[in-house]
Amino acid sequence: MEEFLQQLTNGLAVGGIYALLALGYTMVYGILRLINFAHGDLFTLGAYLGFTLLASLGLSGLASGLLAAGVLILLSMGLVAVAGFLLERVAYRPLRKSDRLSAVVSAMGASIFFQNALMLVYGAKSQVYPDGILPEASLILLGTEVPLTRFLMFAASLALMCLLYWFVNRTRVGAAIRAVAIDQDAARLMGIDVNRIISLVFLIGPALGGAAGVMIGLYYGQITHDMGFTFGLKAFIAAILGGIGNIPGAMLGGMLLGIIEALGAAYISIAWKDAIAFCVLILILIFRPTGLLGERVADKV
């Protein structure tokens, strides 16, 4: 039971990260039908920017560690959003009219570009976030000591997701985003500036990715320039698991994948941890290709 609780909370914390990343994938896919392969690397960029900000601004001197973490996440979100905006302008917008394969290759190129740019700037070695930003206290849950950071991670990702959910479902701009996802031409006829909405999505998605990057840096303490590939792929699997293009689906998929992975690593084998997500992917595509919450029937050819 103790082991189970530990793994469950760990899975929820990491699942929150997957969910934040999956939201970026699912929003872009919902609007452009494009897998933004560089999204995972934007996440890494966020982690490294957080690292640099932490070192240069001396945020750890802030009164409360939590406040410092919050400021860090916000700053990193802003910067990564700009990177995402530029990415869409340079690598995706010129390809809007050409076939999907070109966009996929362009996305791959962008991913390689970001990954190697980070390696050139920060070196191939992993970087370590300084200690003591997040409180090291523990909570007693059902008689088990669980680190508080897990709950903080979970709460932070949940808060961001609720904010996004509110934004997409309750504001005018959110309605425009949903309209563009359903039918671009009809949305244009209704006076929606489609290009602007796409740019906006490429601001929101990477911002969430950047936040996830800082959070993973604070949680694991260690970041590498190529971690975006694995995290990105798993987050994409989470998006498919929940039903791609579906925002609550991405949240659910991320959490589920995090829990499945943590429990699988604990009870099956830690060496096969990375393979579990891919097995989940293959199973979901065979048995329910629309994902758990996907209402729209994916056009199986």
Next chain:
Amino acid sequence: MNLARYARYRYFPLCLGGVFFAIMASIPWLLNEAGAPGSGIAQLDMLNKIGIYALLALSLNIILGQTGLFHMGHTAFFAVGAYATAILNTMYQWPVFSTLPVAGLLAALFALLVAVPIIRLRGDYLLVVTIGIVEIVRICLTNNIFGITGGANGIFGIARPVIFGLAFSSPRQQYYLIWGFTGITVILFYLLEHSRFGRALNYIKQDELAAAGCGINVARYKLAAFCLGAFWAGMAGTLYAANIRSIEPTSFNFFESVIIFAIVILGGAGSITGVILGAFLLIGLQDVFRDFSSARMLIFGAAMIAMMVFRPQGLLPARRRHYGARRYLGKFPCAVRRQCGAAYNPYAEDEGDCV
């Protein structure tokens, strides 16, 4: 006679291929004559590497370029072939050359197993699943599955191939083996491209629904293309294992898949000439820019974006295919005339190329 018209001639590909392989055959001799240090061993090694990537890209071209399936997991089949050869050779003392068909068959069988459940998936889903397959294969190899893959260290001490008592051990002999195999592959794949099977694949790529309407069993043809491509990738794995002599899981990571994918797309999907050109450019230039070490991958990524923005069809895209339209001109004059415009007279003596 302008070049475009000339290029349409039936024997043009033959001439091009002949000239290319004549040049390739004379390269070791040329390197020797030019007095390259160590008889140009470094250059030959590089060309061997290009040859293996060309083979891989040609086999991926069947799946990606000709059938239009988004398959980014080709390294998995390559790995299966290479490991099959390594295991059979080092553990069961099979001669390397006799493992060639086995490696191909095992890779094809593996492809069949993984492709059956996913072959009907739409484009980008297939892409993600095939990426997943590469990762699963790599994790299996690293975790020493069945206790025969040697874990993270891989397998070393693979023998050189011997054919009829002739050992292919020096770089030059390896060169002739690899490029000889590539030459045979090009001929076979060229014939395949224009066979009934190849036309069916092309039809599926252009319009799946119409192909199904014409009685092509789309799923079965896709599977066949998958298995054929995997078969060839498996054999390329044998050549790779025999050339490099020690293999490890990191040689078969996802990034290799991206490179092979990029060779096909940047060279020109569906075009054999384009794919070979792509292999030379991507692998050769990587070697030339080795001094820039990490920055070269940065350039590689930027070049991929630039290429897609400015020339998405690739350097030498496949030309539209025409199959003896002339034969049918007299029979369906109205349809043909509509296509060719008023300038066409179906009863004229001189049959113009109606395209």
